[in-house]
Amino acid sequence: MQFTVADTFMIGVFKQRDLLAGHSGLGRPIQSVTVVDAPDAWQWIRGGEFVMTTAFCFKENEALLERLISHLASRGAAALGIKTERFIGSLSPKVLSLADGLGFPIISVSSERAWIDIICPIMKELFAREFGRSPDSERVYRTLTDAVVNGGGIKELSEALYSILLQPVLITDASSLIQSAFPEDLLKDAEQEFVQRLLMPRENEKACVINETPWTERFENEKESRVIVSIPGKGGPAGYWIILETRRKLDSADMSILSHACNVATLLLRQEKSARDMARRFKDDFIVHLLNGEIETRAALRRAKDFSWHLGDTLAVCLFQVDVLDEVLDKILCHMSRLLPAGTPLGIDAAGRIAAVVTCNGGPSGSSQSCQTNGLVCTTDELPSTFKTRSEALCTTVTRSVAEKFKIRISAGIGRPYRDILSIPRSYREAERALTLGSRIAAKRTLLPSVTHYVDLGIYRFFNTDNMECKEFFNEVVSPLIRYNQDHKSDLISTLATFFDCECNFRETGRRLFIHPNTVRYRLKTVERITGLTISNPEDRLLLQVGLKMIPLID
Template structure:
């Protein structure tokens, strides 16, 4: 479809023209024609031009003419047309050698041929070819759009692209996982298809090297050199997405000995447009389902349903059986808060969605049954069906094994992000599943601030904090903590001291002065002085076990209130 230097020389108007040097570049594409007789005019070339010149200003400077030719080649001009016999009689051997090595055609334009007689027929051919390309491009675009409108899916888009470019194609996510593929000639050979999908996935691996594809802006040529000794191959890659967010890639296998043409590149670009629209449609549908799933789980936890049969029916539509016992876990990326939308990876996906996908995938494999996850409160609710005997001890052991497995797998997959996982207590009554999940979620909310993040914790491990969660009198707890600790907090604020911190370390150390001093990074004498100040401010003796118990409880209540605020 493109108009080449070779074809330009076949025009009747250029019958007497010939290539002086750089004949290997005769297939270079001509996109424009321009006349240049000033050396600095080269700065305004865009590439693809047939540059015409008399070389008048360089007639007495062969070095300047050589530099002019080199700059033309660097700017990717199509060719140089020069008139010999008026101002220069021939080109130097240095210019010939450079043009031959660079594959840059230098054409001798007959002295009697006017520039207009070159410009008009060449531009006419260029415009006609471009019009033909535009029409063909529109036809291709229409075919892709019709394919989707008629109910076609991603596989149909790849099948159409494969038929247009005569090669194997596929679309993948940003991690290289194949979404849909089609073999050359629409072959149904499963072994061949599996091999092609392996090759496509390898394009995202360490054996692949990519570079911009000159044929089309924004596309890349990927050379894959397998380290296992398999044959090398080349792929063309174009990314799918919208507004800077990348969702996936379209890949096409470049057959040995057959480089893709400009029209092939245009076909790929149209396939990318339609694939991006299809991905957007899929994401929109996923978001709607995500909202329905989250709404179901929220209704279940908060008792917003007419009767038990109604919620059981809704649960089945999401692969959750509420007629049998379930194990409940809560998982959340550390630092992720409800309403927050942390992005992860090159595709700009939500961290929460990635955690849900991984928990579902690894959980189901480990559990041996379908594990279901719901997006909830910035993290995920994990529901695993319990099919064993209703033994709380065994259920706790197995649920902790599941939680530790998920923690290991998910942490590794989303690094440097980390997750915390909470496990609720098992109850043989399916209707108590909501309470079990709330316990699991509390492990994350309270446990992260008291036990630390990036860990697995069971509700039983919360100790006294379990009691706090069952207390309805939050105001009373706040008053209690303020009465016991308020004087220390006020003193610390006014004098920029750490008496409350010191008290906490002392109580955590069980009254051991040396252990508390080490934990607070102070000398024992400093610790003794601080404890004396604390006793004076509170008007209490720390040697009294009841005082220590009351203060320890107040500190824990303070932490609980802070974590659940």
């Protein structure tokens, strides 16, 4: 017998006064429960869902809410539950009239009620109607819901599902990163590459679609089989259940259990992501205040301790540039936290870059006491040089590992170490300059993104390409050579740069460029004619060398 929207009032999930509109649609059947918070969430509705929302994304755009209601009704959703008190207040007559016309129930949900308080009784009733009101169905229901209601999370839900199915169970997020696995010894083999292989059929396996809501497939060959269940989420799967059928093949009753487990998993994954996002926001806010010098020393030490971070006597900033979506950025931060020394403050700066504040606790000034830079060992007498070497090695390890694991481009800039928290902004500005200039130089030379220490910028530390005088100097000395190269398909700039690299030796320059020394002389005479500078004059030669240095920095 179908479970309908009207039945939710009969079993006490809602009261009659909660029904705001769509009375004629109370007979719509409910097959599952889902929570949405995206204006285009209707795209992933397959039919029969009791949809719930805080309506946060609709609070300033009623047209989006009307569009959502229309699409939910046309796609066969059962009803829409809205926490009207939370963000939007009362619904307008226009919205209520639309729902009435579509026969699509809209139910008001108290902002004080947790989603799980609505999901659990609906799940229980669906279980009872599908499996009968037997001790077994009650046991299955309680095993799944108690794992969550009693404060559990994904791990507890996985363990509960394993205890019901008696088959190895894995759950991953959308990027196939493992969230939990049972039995626990399964984790030994559950590396990301292993899981990714499980999510796709192998060459000798056939794939069979078992259910469309939630999307469920079985991959099997003569020796083994497994079931993959897509956990619905915002904009696509929130993750996957993987059931290894080591004892028997799952039957229709098992599939129904998996369907209900998916509903709970969707909510849990959403809650855990919200908790991670909130924690990251707090950390990022602290990082921004720290980098900008907007927090005094005692408060900084106290807040760092709250995050289990360490701020020592000597500090330097390492800044990383990656161009990825937020979902991937979370995983990169997690990966980097394992590569960096324990207790290293790590977060996102105001420009969206990853910032790490590396600590080195030294002894008294002038002593040769050993110190530990959260894994970088040096003595206070040799701190600047040793820290530079070891921080470069650390950042190189981090960038290479991130680049290989996530298949992205990443570069890093490192500031000099300073001996108090209030100097962090100075190291941050240096790291920012090292990152920006180092990346530009690497890009112009068609190199992979680099790790650049501020000290290694050399003369580049004095360049400010936003300065008008700097731009005018470039336009006077270098731009004429660039235009000549473009107009005449010549090679004056590379010839001049090679000439300086060869210590102004005509013969060596010709050898490196595979041209005659007289050709080198002719090209350099052309440079002198265009610029009005004399290469044999030390002052003019310096101007040309500085101009060449500026080329990677000027667009």
